[in-house]
Amino acid sequence: MRHQGNVGAPDPVDARLGARLAELRAERGWSLGELAERSGISRSTLSRAERAEISPTAALLNRLCAVHGRTMSQLLSEVEAEPAPLVRAAEQTVWEDRTAGFVRRSVSPPHAGLRGELVEGRLAAGADLAYDRPPVPGLEQHLWVLDGALDVTVGQAAHHLDAGDCLRMRVWGATRFCSTGPGEARYVLAVVRP
Structure with a gap:
């Protein structure tokens, strides 16, 4: 993600993405351990991504998208504000x-x-x-x-x-x-x- 703002403060997109990943896990009633088993990503990495302590890699997001049945663009669009028909x-x-x-x-x-x-x-x-x-x-x-x-x-x-x-x-x-x-x-x- 593009990093902006204060050093130490999470990137706003990373923060929204982390919150959405936590929501998706909660919607399925999965613990971090269950999601780790399904995705092959460690509990620690999943937890840090959900809290926006790390910016997830493409490979990590791809695995999470596979588990949640959505494309990367779908996931990223879910962390955006109101959808618009035109994006400059x-x-x-x-x-x-x-x-x-x-x-x-x-x-x-x-x-x-x-x-x-x-x-x-x-x-x-x-x-x-x-x-x-x-x-x-x-x-x-x-x-x-x-x-x-x-x-x-x-x-x-x-x-x-x-x-x-x-x-x-x-x-x-x-x-x-x-x-x-x-x-x-x-x-x-x-x-x-x-």
């Missing part, structure tokens, strides 16, 4: 996993009732982002590379994409995105829930 570029939610060299911009106006969304992704040169499962099984994705180059692995199938290339995939298992160019890779991801 300056107001689009930007989330960053600095450790992985990944920046994710939710381009589409958030709306929990819609199945499709657009996301802009940027991976630093050499960045390698792996997900062990999709946030929602059977998720349809269309990845269009705008700049740079990406190696994308979907299950056992490996694909090399250069600027202008587009890959359509239905995601059931692990995926991996590696930025292979000398500069960052920038792409648009169209996501359609089943």
Whole structure:
């Protein structure tokens, strides 16, 4: 997440995200231990994320989205204020996993009732982002590379994409995105829930 404000104060988006994660766990009546078993994330890490003591990584959020049956954009839109039909570029939610060299911009106006969304992704040169499962099984994705180059692995199938290339995939298992160019890779991801 983008960190703003006083040192030591939680990022406002992290704080809202942590509160929403705690709500989702409470809605299911799960203890931290039960959620840890279902997600493969330690109780300590889950507790710290819920209290906004840490900014969750993309991999951690992906696992939690899988457990809760929602896409990352859905989860992030749930921590936003009132949904609007138009979101200006300056107001689009930007989330960053600095450790992985990944920046994710939710381009589409958030709306929990819609199945499709657009996301802009940027991976630093050499960045390698792996997900062990999709946030929602059977998720349809269309990845269009705008700049740079990406190696994308979907299950056992490996694909090399250069600027202008587009890959359509239905995601059931692990995926991996590696930025292979000398500069960052920038792409648009169209996501359609089943």
